[in-house]
Amino acid sequence: MHQDEVFDIAICGAGLNGLAAALAFGGPGNRTPLKVALVDQRDPALATQAGFDGRASAITQAARRMFEAMGVWDAIAPHAEPMREIMVTDGQTDGPRPALLNFGVEHQPSGPSAYMVENRHLLAALYEAVRAVAQITFKTGHKVERFSFTGPQAELHLTSGQIVAARLCVAADGRHSQARQAAGIETIGWAYGQSGIVTTVSHDGPHGGRAEEHFLPSGPFAILPLPGNLSSLVWTEDQLEADRLMALDDEAFLAELKRRFGEHLGAVRLAAPRQAWPLGLFIAKSLTAPRLALLGDAAHVVHPIAGLGFNLGLRDAAALADAVMGQFRLGLDPGGPQALQAYERWRRLDTVMVAAATDGLNRLFSNDIEALRFIRDAGLSVVERIDPLKRFFMREAAGLSGHLPRLMTGEPA
């Protein structure tokens, strides 16, 4: 075993959140870049290939500002489709679907609240940006097999025999985070017994930048606009039904898809392989431990109903950068208790609120109980009639409310 050097920050996991965090600490979006090590067991180049992660993400206006500040938005922009309109319906798979809510450009005075981007393009842009930064040492193809948080520095023991030491370890190693487990941080949460089936379709007609969320009895069916005549689908079903749909051949699967999709965009074709993601909610009971900060899916996993999971992780990265840089610029320990407490205080409430809101929405809409349908439809029709309320919701959806970290205001950390 040998230890190369001591880094300021060692990030375990180079998924979307780990890559973004590396740039927030060591990239051009930081006025005094830190020395960062980024470790992942897989080669991120693999993850940028079509079919590896078929998901697309709704990137909020605040996240766009962060990407601009970190110098990656120019590479993402050609693949981003602005959401010009959002339509919400509540109905049956085959029956009528009254449109209950419509958000248009008039409710988004500071531009589109969000942009749809395929994850592979996000990963590719972040990956290339990280590789261009000399301050970031990128160790790919290295699994961290053991963590140590007991000394004056965190240590990541790699399967290659190397030890990466740093003043702070950032766990961006996903929902089964080994770093979180090594620190003894417990989680609370539950599985929804639902899967999110994800695929991309092409259609003859233009979507005009309209995102559609159809609340069907088994769960939300979202049609999300991508550049060109393409849409990304997030189709929530009970686990058993999702298994049945996934087992169908393409023709039968497409027939089921068309029942839910409708005919308003003309002929529809499958444009990518389908994938199913088991859905659940969990939150780490603490976001920090000595020499450790959790972010992204390692800290929280929420229902994709509002497309907020990655955006929450970006907020984590930006807030952690502010907390750490505040200490570093005072000449204090960037991985010490003050920075970690500031991060914990800042992110805990937002995380719990988003988890509770997405959980509540999913429970309220994933059923066909008449009384609940009445209440939710009445609530939505009230919102539909009040323009200032709609503008408020769009501001929330754009991620522009609350105390924003510097990167999310477009300023460097």
Ligand SMILES: Cc1cc2nc3c(=O)[nH]c(=O)nc-3n(C[C@H](O)[C@H](O)[C@H](O)COP(=O)(O)OP(=O)(O)OC[C@H]3O[C@@H](n4cnc5c(N)ncnc54)[C@H](O)[C@@H]3O)c2cc1C
């Ligand atoms: C169906 C669906 C739709 C979604 N839609 C949206 C959306 O529209 N908008 C949005 O904001 N979010 C969305 N999300 C959520 C979002 O996709 C996730 O929150 C995000 O991808 C999580 O990224 P991450 O980097 O935290 O974790 P991961 O992507 O899981 O990355 C973890 C990384 O850590 C590495 N790793 C793990 N353990 C080790 C180890 N021991 N050693 C070395 N490396 C390790 C892994 O190889 C991996 O690269 C959606 C989620 C689902 C399921």
